[in-house]
Amino acid sequence: MFRGFYTVATGMIAQQRRTELLSNNITNANTPGYKADQSTIRSFPDMLMSRMTKSGTNLESGLNTTANNQIGALNAGVYMQETLPDYSQGQITATDLTTDVALVDNQLPTDAETGAKGAIFFRLEHPTEGETYTRNGNFTLDPQGYLTNAQGLYVLSDRGQRIQLQNDDYQIMDDGRIIGAGEQEVARIGVSYAAQPDTLQKQDNGLYRTYNGEDLPSAYTVNGVSFNLKQGYIERSNVDASKTMTEMLTAYRAFEANQKVLQAYDRSMDKAVNEIGKV
Incomplete structure (x- = not known):
């Protein structure tokens, strides 16, 4: 569950940074020669989780061997990889x-x-x-x-x-x-x-x-x-104002969706601590 907190938090941070980038593009929509910034969002590399257990086989040295049981992949969230200007010709x-x-x-x-x-x-x-x-x-x-x-x-x-x-x-x-x-x-x-x-x-x-x-x-x-x-x-600036506004709304909705998931995790933790803990 705590890993879920981190995954959701990375999504919120990435969308917040993307919103800031798009807001800067909108601000400079009338700045002569301004080149709009573009962003790329990528996920962190997945981690392969496994469980180490004793195999029960005793060696001559008296030590037990261990066995790895694969559990599966774990995603560690997303991040805004880079920002690159769009150098296309403005009007x-x-x-x-x-x-x-x-x-x-x-x-x-x-x-x-x-x-x-x-x-x-x-x-x-x-x-x-x-x-x-x-x-x-x-x-x-x-x-x-x-x-x-x-x-x-x-x-x-x-x-x-x-x-x-x-x-x-x-x-x-x-x-x-x-x-x-x-x-x-x-x-x-x-x-x-x-x-x-x-x-x-x-x-x-x-x-x-x-x-x-x-x-x-x-x-x-x-x-x-x-x-x-x-x-x-x-x-003129090559910022497409209408397209940028649409992308800002998309980034805001994605941030809002991550926020709701974070709130759900918070309620689950609250029950785990205050209700289940009393049993």
């Missing part, structure tokens, strides 16, 4: 703002082992060292004319340098080149490619970073990668 929406840029995926290679597609990101300068990445192209110009994101991180060029503009009178071409006054090319917006995006570390504010701190390769130089940039557009 591209027009904003008519010069500083807004959207990444449009055209063709991305597929990993031969996992079958998952790669992903492309804008390059940003990390506050401490190296680079960080985002799909949120809601950029702006700081007082010095540098192109930054909403958190003030500098947008990097394809050469890894900060992009400084004289004013907001510029044009971003489909291939990422920024054309300023006098039809002069100022820089090219840096875009990086992740062959295995599931290995990236997701951080706050829609930012991603490699676990080892190494920079991702430039998407402009990777064979098989095709994309374009659209100025005056923004990529």
Whole structure:
């Protein structure tokens, strides 16, 4: 019976964590470039239980041998194994703002082992060292004319340098080149490619970073990668609000069902202690 307590408790914890994940997706449904998190729930490995008994055979040393009688398998509950972002393209929406840029995926290679597609990101300068990445192209110009994101991180060029503009009178071409006054090319917006995006570390504010701190390769130089940039557009979150709400209700019902089983165990224990114990 006590094992039942633990099994039900693991189910409640897993569904609670899943509800928190889905709630975070709903909260960021209107965040530009946000990638919805997905979860996988698995059961712990089953344990094979057996009962050890004396066989009754005496050895020359005077010791008795033992025999194992298999009782059966015991499930130890479930757990939320991992959370992985869904890197599929969000809807591209027009904003008519010069500083807004959207990444449009055209063709991305597929990993031969996992079958998952790669992903492309804008390059940003990390506050401490190296680079960080985002799909949120809601950029702006700081007082010095540098192109930054909403958190003030500098947008990097394809050469890894900060992009400084004289004013907001510029044009971003489909291939990422920024054309300023006098039809002069100022820089090219840096875009990086992740062959295995599931290995990236997701951080706050829609930012991603490699676990080892190494920079991702430039998407402009990777064979098989095709994309374009659209100025005056923004990529919306890929969260499906109606589907996420349905999944939240399912997780809540599963949590509620586990809760009722736990209450039934509690009533049984109460009778065992207070009623049967008096006999």
